[in-house]
Amino acid sequence: MSTTTTAPAPGASEHDHLTATSPAPQPRVLLRLATAGSVDDGKSTLVGRLLHDSKSILADQLADVARVSEARGLEHVDLALLTDGLRAEREQGITIDVAYRYFATAKRSYILADCPGHVQYTRNTVTGSSTADVLVLLIDARHGVLEQTRRHLAVAALLRVPQVVVAVNKIDLVGYDRTVYEKVAAEVRAVSAGLGIEDITTIPTAALTGDNIVHTSDTMSWYHGPSLLQLLDGMLPSTDPVEGFRFPVQLVLRPQSSALDPRQIEYRGYAGQLTAGQVHVGDEVVVLPSGLSSRIAGIDLAGRQLDSAVAGQSVALRLTDDIDAPRGSLISSAADAPRPVTTLDAMVCWVAEQPLQVGSRVLLKHGSTTVKAVVDQIKGRLDLATMSPAPAQALALNDIGRISVRLAGPVMAESYLETRHGGAFVLVDPQSGWTLAAGMVRGHEAFGDSFTPPDDWQI
Structure with missing residues (x-):
């Protein structure tokens, strides 16, 4: 690839020439x-x-x-x-x-x-x-x-x-x-x-x-x-194919300082990172798990007001209605909002030294939500020699298996095949705080059409 440059005018510095003729650098x-x-x-x-x-x-x-x-x-x-x-x-x-x-x-x-x-x-x-x-x-x-x-x-x-x-x-x-x-x-x-x-x-x-x-x-x-x-x-970063948007609330912003502009005293912003899609001012939204509806009144980023935000940006959203949306809530586009669930059928990669047993009590962390959970069933593990499912009474270190988990509270989990952010979770030891497993919510077959599990592995 060749480039064409123009010599600077007499008396102009090289910096002036570049400033005048070069396009603004684009972020990588x-x-x-x-x-x-x-x-x-x-x-x-x-x-x-x-x-x-x-x-x-x-x-x-x-x-x-x-x-x-x-x-x-x-x-x-x-x-x-x-x-x-x-x-x-x-x-x-x-x-x-x-x-x-x-x-x-x-x-x-x-x-x-x-x-x-x-x-x-x-x-x-x-x-x-x-x-x-x-x-x-x-x-x-x-x-x-x-x-x-x-x-x-x-x-x-x-x-x-x-x-x-x-x-x-x-x-x-x-x-x-x-x-x-x-x-x-x-x-x-x-x-x-x-x-x-x-x-x-x-x-x-x-x-x-x-x-x-x-x-x-x-x-x-x-x-x-x-x-x-x-x-x-030549490769591009991946994006979740979600039609709407997903915004897990990490923090509620409520300035309290009397030194602030009086107009900002009543400010309520919901801070977090947009994990999928794109949000615009005026969009109709739903707050989960409460199910309350509202609209986007404003989008703030480092003191600036934006008209829209895209996946990957960390912003604060303001709503037109005074809605309780604490940490762990999900602000979602109303048309395709996920359904809160209290049971999960999932594939997990077990990463702990102690084996996973049926009845194990764990913490499940999904986005900014953490809930207590119990492992109801171990449905099998992947045999890496034959690349087919095998019966299992427990999952040991590095095993990949399928489990059923019952939750003490709702989470807004989605199929991992549809959204990596919405379908991912981790299991945590409630005593030590150590990560036990990385999990993927099942919504379809986990290993493609050629992977044919037995009947009890079907959805």
């Missing part, structure tokens, strides 16, 4: 990215290579990594150290915690979550993938699809990650063999299809040498697709 689109894969598939090295080759790391960071690499007797700079920040991670050469990194290109700003590969840290992968627009799943070209690969694909299917990119990594260790790549790619597509993952792309990569990470590789003449970063730069 934010893309949330997560990486996953089995142990030693090269995730941290790939992330480090991505940061290094896109010039997204500082010179002192690179110097520190080079010093540590030399102290270990390595002949090359170990780029994996850029993400493995915990001391235990560096000592063992593994990723334990989710490492968040931020970088940008000319087209995108990225928040990247580098997730662990060990089975015992699958819960961290659930955390990193829960808000991702794209999941980059690594597979060692020498080993192909493993059980942990299937587990990560199942997590991606359950969490409805909109786009999945599979990097068949370490292709250099198999001599850049096209046949090996195509065999692994076919296998991963077959597993993905069985889980109902429709949008999936495969790329042959070598993170250690940088092949197809930021720039396309000259070594693999048989591959004509984009590099990983080129592919990511």
Whole structure:
């Protein structure tokens, strides 16, 4: 792509020229990215290579990594150290915690979550993938699809990650063999299809040498697709396909200071983040679970009044009627408001050490609402070897299963397939406060048309 510039007028500074002729800079689109894969598939090295080759790391960071690499007797700079920040991670050469990194290109700003590969840290992968627009799943070209690969694909299917990119990594260790790549790619597509993952792309990569990470590789003449970063730069963040809007109330704003403008003393604003859709001044709304109706009188953002707000914005809504809408309420478009429910049929990823049993008492957190709950039934778990449901009396660490939960109060939960925000929840231990499970409300089949559960798994 070429650009045309005009020389500044005589006597004008370069800054004046740019100010006069250059268009206002446009904000970069934010893309949330997560990486996953089995142990030693090269995730941290790939992330480090991505940061290094896109010039997204500082010179002192690179110097520190080079010093540590030399102290270990390595002949090359170990780029994996850029993400493995915990001391235990560096000592063992593994990723334990989710490492968040931020970088940008000319087209995108990225928040990247580098997730662990060990089975015992699958819960961290659930955390990193829960808000991702794209999941980059690594597979060692020498080993192909493993059980942990299937587990990560199942997590991606359950969490409805909109786009999945599979990097068949370490292709250099198999001599850049096209046949090996195509065999692994076919296998991963077959597993993905069985889980109902429709949008999936495969790329042959070598993170250690940088092949197809930021720039396309000259070594693999048989591959004509984009590099990983080129592919990511062309992707867009996901949005929930909700026709109206959803606004969980986090805080009620009631200024009390006498120093304020007297007109603001009676101010009542409902603060929170718009999780889906778009809201305009004058829209008819309903407040749940009370079911009271009103209209939007105003939308405030950092002292400014807006005519509208879109998903992702944190604003304060004002209503035309004096309605009680405490924290935990949901302000929704009236035409398609969700129905409050007190029982949930859900898929969960169990992330706690202690197993889940029928009758377990938990706290269920959905949006800004937290209610007491009891697990009424464990309907089964996903067998990752056969990718089919299996009977289960309990769910152990890293199990993926289906449960029924009875709630002490109503929540405005929706099908996870229709809205990731409205269909997601977490289970919390009421004593310790630790997260027990990430849950997805069922409204349709969880794993696509090719997944055929027995009768008791049907809705």
